[in-house]
Structure formats: C-alpha cells, structure tokens
Amino acid sequence: MPELPEVEVVRRGLERWASGRVITGAEVLHPRAVRRHTAGAEDFASRLRGHRFGPARRRGKYLWLPLDPGFCVLAHLGMSGQLLIQPAGTPDERHLRIRITFEDPAGGELRFVDQRTFGGLSLHPETVVPESGALPDVIAHIARDPLDPLFDEQAFHGALRRRRTTIKRALLDQSLISGVGNIYADEALWRARLHYERPTATLTRPRTTELLGHIRDVMSAALAAGGTSFDSLYVNVNGESGYFERSLDAYGREDEPCRRCGTAMRRRPWMNRSSYYCPRCQPAPRVRATAPLPR
Numbered sequence: 001m002p003e004l005p006e007v008e009v010v011r012r013g014l015e016r017w018a019s020g021r022v023i024t025g026a027e028v029l030h031p032r033a034v035r036r037h038t039a040g041a042e043d044f045a046s047r048l049r050g051h052r053f054g055p056a057r058r059r060g061k062y063l064w065l066p067l068d069p070g071f072c073v074l075a076h077l078g079m080s081g082q083l084l085i086q087p088a089g090t091p092d093e094r095h096l097r098i099r100i101t102f103e104d105p106a107g108g109e110l111r112f113v114d115q116r117t118f119g120g121l122s123l124h125p126e127t128v129v130p131e132s133g134a135l136p137d138v139i140a141h142i143a144r145d146p147l148d149p150l151f152d153e154q155a156f157h158g159a160l161r162r163r164r165t166t167i168k169r170a171l172l173d174q175s176l177i178s179g180v181g182n183i184y185a186d187e188a189l190w191r192a193r194l195h196y197e198r199p200t201a202t203l204t205r206p207r208t209t210e211l212l213g214h215i216r217d218v219m220s221a222a223l224a225a226g227g228t229s230f231d232s233l234y235v236n237v238n239g240e241s242g243y244f245e246r247s248l249d250a251y252g253r254e255d256e257p258c259r260r261c262g263t264a265m266r267r268r269p270w271m272n273r274s275s276y277y278c279p280r281c282q283p284a285p286r287v288r289a290t291a292p293l294p295r
Contacts, residue, residue: 002077003061004145004179005222010083011063014056017085018065018110022052022103033097033112036076036122047123048073048100060178062139064124071125074136075112078119084111145179146215157208160200167203168196168275171215180215183251184222186276188215190250195282196275202285221247250276 002010026048028034028041037044053073054066064074075083084093088105098112098121112121126134135142144151159176160167170176171185180188189196191214192207203211225247249259254267258278267274 003181003184003219004147005184005219007058007061007063007077007179008223009226010077011056011058013085014053014063014065014083014110017107018053019055020053021107023048023050023100024103025049025101027099027101028097029099030097030114030117032117033114033120034122036074036120039123044121044123059135059139059142060145060174061181062136062142064136066126066134067123070134071123072136074122074124074138076119076122078114078116080115081119082111082113084113085109086111142174143176143178146177146212147179147219151177153209153212156212157203157205160203160208163200165200166196167194167198167200167211168270170200179219182273182275183248184215184218186250187218187248190276190278190282191218193281195284196270196277198285250278252276 026045028045031041034041034044048067051067054068056063056065058064062074062076064072066072075081077083080095085108087108088101092099093111093113095113095115096111097114097117100110102109112119114120124136124138127137127140129135129140156177160170163170163176165173168185168189171180171188172182186196188211192211194207194211250265253265253276255264257263258265258281261278261280263278263280265276266279267276
C-alpha cells in the first residue's frame with residue numbers, strides 16, 4: 001500500500017494538473033470504486049458536476065481535493081489505486097473505474113484506475129479541526145505526519161511511553177503518527193538499530209528523537225526519488241514509477257548482506273506482513289519491559 005512519500009508524489013501531481021479546474025462530468029465504471037460513498041454512483045457523479053477542485057491536500061496516507069461549499073473528494077488508493085491525468089481520447093485503461101472530465105478538455109481528464117478494487121473515491125463533508133484546518137470528517141482522527149512542521153515530538157514520545165506495545169506497531173498506528181507503513185518502518189528501524197519488537201516503554205526521549213530523524217530522512221529521500229515502486233501498480237499522475245526501491249537498506253533484502261555489518265538480513269512474518277531486519281545490528285529484546293525506564 002502506498003505510504004506517505006508515494007501519496008505526496010500523487011498529491012503534487014494533482015495540485016499541478018487538477019486543482020483549480022471545473023468539473024463537467026463524472027462517470028463511475030465500477031460500483032466498488034465508490035463503495036465508501038454510501039449514496040451511490042449516480043449521486044457521486046451528479047454532485048461533482050459544476051464544482052471546481054481546490055488545492056490538493058494530504059494527511060498521512062490520505063489525500064483529497066476540496067470542493068466548495070464545505071465538502072471534498074477523498075481518495076483511498078488501497079493496494080493498486082492510481083490517479084492519472086490522461087489526454088482526452090486516450091484509450092481506456094483495462095482497470096479504469098472512474099473518469100472525471102473538465103471544462104477545458106485540452107488539459108486532459110482525471111482517471112481512477114484500480115486493478116484490485118481495494119481503493120476508491122468518495123465525497124465527505126469537511127470538518128474544522130483545531131490547528132489543522134478543514135479535514136474530511138472520516139479522517140479527523142488521523143495524526144500529523146513526521147514531515148509536518150506542526151508534528152509534536154514531545155506528545156509523540158509521551159504517547160509511546162504510555163502505550164504497552166512494540167515500536168513497529170506504534171509506528172503503524174495512524175492515530176499516533178501518520179504516513180508510516182511497513183516499508184518505511186523497517187527502513188527507519190534499521191537505521192536506528194532498533195528491533196521491531198522493542199517495547200515502546202523502553203524508549204528514552206533522545207532515542208525517540210533519533211528514530212524520528214531517521215523516519216524523516218528515509219521519507220525525504222524516498223520523496224525525492226518519486227516513491228517506491230515494486231511493480232507497475234504505484235505510479236504518479238503521469239504514469240511514471242518511483243525508483244527508491246533501489247536504495248532500500250532493509251525491506252525486501254532477505255538473505256542479502258546488511259549494508260552496515262555484512263550479516264545476512266532476515267525476514268519474519270509479522271501481522272500478516274513481513275519485517276526485515278539485521279539480527280546483529282537490531283538484536284531482539286531479551287524480555288518485554290514491565291515498567292518504563294527513566295526518561
């Protein structure tokens with residue numbers, strides 16, 4: 001599933017090619033693509049017509065295009081969702097689910113393509129959250145991401161200390177910190193030399209600060225590379241893949257030598273996913289902590 005860097009790449013493409021444009025029509029080609037819009041496909045299409053897309057926005061892994069007055073189109077990319085800007089008249093993609101046309105056809109049309117149909121578009125009211133501005137009501141609980149200038153490191157550290165959980169579980173909890181998924185969690189933990197089962201109550205404030213720095217570094221590098229694409233399913237709005245997978249230090253490198261110490265990297269099943277780590281650089285915790293260590 002796309003994580004923060006991939007979603008931000010798509011957001012920037014929408015900002016350039018879709019924001020400010022007036023919608024003249026919308027066509028839903030597969031009902032699952034609007035299943036989160038409970039009023040149905042016809043309502044979704046009719047409510048879009050005549051509205052203008054505002055600036056594309058993102059919170060963690062979620063992105064949306066505001067519409068006036070007071071509601072927005074929320075995009076959930078799922079496992080294989082793509083938002084593409086295609087010239088009018090371009091042959092339909094095999095898995096095209098939604099087509100949105102604009103007042104100026106020379107600028108192309110916005111298409112939602114989704115092979116596995118886990119993603120979709122939906123309309124939602126925007127709600128005003130203190131210090132966050134307007135957000136789609138269904139994601140108002142999502143935390144800020146570590147690249148957000150207003151991300152509160154102290155509050156995040158306090159939340160980690162209070163939770164009886166492990167560090168990778170905490171990093172994937174979007175109510176604590178948003179935008180981090182399986183790939184970038186493994187990358188940041190490798191850089192920080194932390195095992196994915198390290199209890200959060202054992203993290204000191206300097207250790208949390210160090211980990212956040214690694215999360216920011218790896219996400220910024222991935223963003224500069226256009227994101228991570230293991231296949232053709234993740235692309236930007238122009239259909240181009242990212243190439244950060246060439247720079248991954250942990251994820252997907254089972255049995256390959258650790259780039260820091262040379263030990264063979266390992267993979268372990270974890271919450272219906274996999275965790276990749278170096279057994280030497282990231283030793284497993286000996287016991288689960290029963291009480292927090294000093295701050």
